Amino acid sequence: MSMxxxxxxxxxxxxxxxxxxxxxxxxxxxxxVIYTGLRRKPSEIVRVVMDEDxxxxxxxxxxxxxNVLIPKVCEELISNGMGDVIVFAGGIIPESDRDYLYSLxxxxxxxxxxxxxxxxxxxxxxxxxxxxxxxxxxxxxxGWRWS
Amino acid sequence: xxxxxxxxxxxxxxxxxxxxxxxxxxxxxESGERLPIKxxxxxxxxxxxxxxxxxxxxxxxxxxxxxxxxxxxxxxxAIDPSSPKSGGALLGDRMRMSSADNGESVFIRxxxxxxxxxxxxxxxxxMINLLSYxxxxxxxxxxxxxxxxxxxxxxxxxxxxxVDGPDRGDIIQAEKAGIIELADIxxxxxxDLPNSDAAAISIKKSLEYSNKGNDTIVMLTSSINNTGVSxxxxxxxxxHVDKDRSILRTKERLLSAWDYRLLSNPSLNDILLNLExxxxxxxEALNHL
Ligand SMILES: Nc1nc2c(ncn2[C@@H]2O[C@H](COP(=O)(O)OP(=O)(O)O)[C@@H](O)[C@H]2O)c(=O)[nH]1
Ligand SMILES: [Mg+2]
Numbered sequence: 001m002s003m004x005x006x007x008x009x010x011x012x013x014x015x016x017x018x019x020x021x022x023x024x025x026x027x028x029x030x031x032x033v034i035y036t037g038l039r040r041k042p043s044e045i046v047r048v049v050m051d052e053d054x055x056x057x058x059x060x061x062x063x064x065x066x067n068v069l070i071p072k073v074c075e076e077l078i079s080n081g082m083g084d085v086i087v088f089a090g091g092i093i094p095e096s097d098r099d100y101l102y103s104l105x106x107x108x109x110x111x112x113x114x115x116x117x118x119x120x121x122x123x124x125x126x127x128x129x130x131x132x133x134x135x136x137x138x139x140x141x142x143g144w145r146w147s
Numbered sequence: 148x149x150x151x152x153x154x155x156x157x158x159x160x161x162x163x164x165x166x167x168x169x170x171x172x173x174x175x176x177e178s179g180e181r182l183p184i185k186x187x188x189x190x191x192x193x194x195x196x197x198x199x200x201x202x203x204x205x206x207x208x209x210x211x212x213x214x215x216x217x218x219x220x221x222x223x224x225a226i227d228p229s230s231p232k233s234g235g236a237l238l239g240d241r242m243r244m245s246s247a248d249n250g251e252s253v254f255i256r257x258x259x260x261x262x263x264x265x266x267x268x269x270x271x272x273x274m275i276n277l278l279s280y281x282x283x284x285x286x287x288x289x290x291x292x293x294x295x296x297x298x299x300x301x302x303x304x305x306x307x308x309x310v311d312g313p314d315r316g317d318i319i320q321a322e323k324a325g326i327i328e329l330a331d332i333x334x335x336x337x338x339d340l341p342n343s344d345a346a347a348i349s350i351k352k353s354l355e356y357s358n359k360g361n362d363t364i365v366m367l368t369s370s371i372n373n374t375g376v377s378x379x380x381x382x383x384x385x386x387h388v389d390k391d392r393s394i395l396r397t398k399e400r401l402l403s404a405w406d407y408r409l410l411s412n413p414s415l416n417d418i419l420l421n422l423e424x425x426x427x428x429x430x431e432a433l434n435h436l
């Protein structure tokens with residue numbers, strides 16, 4: 001159940017402590033984590049996911065640009081034939097913005113203060129869903145999401 | 148139902164420049180499957196090794212830019228250790244090569260060592276063959292040079308560059324690991340920091356002691372100031388592959404393959420038990436294996 005996961009920081013904010021904490025926690029749970037570093041463009045993130053043949057991508061954003069950047073990543077994944085990739089998000093994303101992101105295929109949003117164990121549980125479940133061929137990718141049928 | 152598929156079609160697509168197919172084929176190779184691609188002696192493969200933190204990834208990042216300007220297609224396999232406890236890995240090399248995440252002339256793949264028996268990565272040659280077949284003209288393998296298994300990883304390359312920092316401690320690590328003898332070129336990176344000249348002199352001295360012919364090239368670079376990099380590329384492009392070092396590397400590869408076979412032999416455990424109890428002796432054990 002070990003997966004290859006990209007942890008990416010879109011947007012202009014220069015803080016990646018949160019993203020690094022998550023990356024380490026996922027490693028300690030047995031996953032292979034590819035960390036992109038700060039300030040990556042959506043197109044670059046999609047490129048990394050493609051080259052690394054990652055199963056999932058976690059987008060961490062604090063900058064308030066989530067309503068532009070996260071949709072862009074989702075769109076570009078789908079238009080590049082990577083609708084099976086699982087997208088989740090973390091950082092500061094107001095409650096009122098979340099339904100829109102879910103409607104684009106984002107399967108989980110983890111707010112500040114989330115325990116890393118929740119993210120690990122989420123990954124466990126998406127891996128099971130994938131194995132049972134249930135919809136979970138960004139381009140697959142919307143409906144199920146982590147809550 | 149699982150169907151047996153040949154990957155011919157995927158290989159053809161990857162060769163036409165489809166990076167997603169290439170990425171998927173690398174996953175297949177990593178899972179242990181062999182692809183029907185014949186070995187090529189033409190591949191240009193540089194192993195880059197050295198202690199952690201000396202700037203290998205950053206330097207590779209600026210080397211990529213330089214090569215791309217010269218019309219090359221550069222592929223990087225960036226290898227980091229898996230955690231022996233969890234089996235997971237944090238792969239952060241490509242974060243230092245971020246200017247390379249655009250354009251069609253660069254392909255970077257991060258790999259974890261995955262705790263294979265003996266620390267070996269027996270599929271690396273298949274990956275290199277695939278990349279070379281798909282038209283990547285410069286293939287770089289980055290690995291942390293701190294032990295025997297890392298030497299065996301870079302031995303898959305046909306030229307080796309050792310990167311060191313200005314700290315004497317870094318250099319001692321590399322000396323201990325025996326990588327200096329395998330290196331065609333030694334780079335002291337972070338030449339913007341004090342002591343890098345002294346480090347270069349100290350490396351040259353230690354080469355004088357160890358080598359007879361001593362044609363190892365020693366250079367200074369700064370990957371953050373981009374100094375010495377185009378000179379380094381010149382040297383690498385014109386590097387004449389030394390026969391003795393080539394034989395040393397071939398020997399490491401042979402030992403890798405040998406160890407891998409030994410360590411993955413299904414009866415290894417039984418033989419170990421018999422050997423331990425004295426039921427058989429070492430020669431008999433070897434004959435069984
Ligand atoms: N001063 C200085 N720092 C550098 C240079 N190259 C890399 N670094 C820094 O050294 C650190 C480690 O770099 P990295 O490329 O990850 O090293 P690696 O572990 O050898 O791959 C980073 O903080 C880099 O910014 C350089 O030429 N000069
Ligand atoms: Mg590195």
